Amino acid sequence: MAITMEMTKPNTEVSITNINFISSLSIEQLIDLAIESGSEAILTQNRHELINRGKDNIHDRILIKKSCKASVSSIESLLKKADSENSNSEITKSLKKKFLTSISILDRLQLEWQKHDLRIKH
Secondary structure, X not given: OHHHHHHHHHHHHHHHHHHHHHHOOOHHHXXXXXXXXXXXXXXXXXXXXXXXXXXXXXXXXXXXXHHHHHHHHHHHXXXXXXXXXXXXXXXXXXXXXXXXXXXXXXXXXXXXXXXXHHHHHO
């Protein structure tokens, strides 16, 4: 029993540290981290933080959408450049994954905000 408690305590401290770290990041940093990390856990945490920041704050919601769209545009231009140069297929695959991830983030944010707005109205 004591061993379990000792093992649980450090994990709790790590997750609290991660939450504090994530909440201190800017919108652009959160989006970039979610796209670049490749980790599902980081993507989920960052997406959740972005959803919460934009739930009741229209100004932040607009900034988040603009940042997501800027990320999509920059990745799209890199992808077009890589395709035109017949670049390495690994680079192209990586860029395609990042592109799809960024589109997914934007779609998920908009969907969650719509759900939130509908709950408020009813």
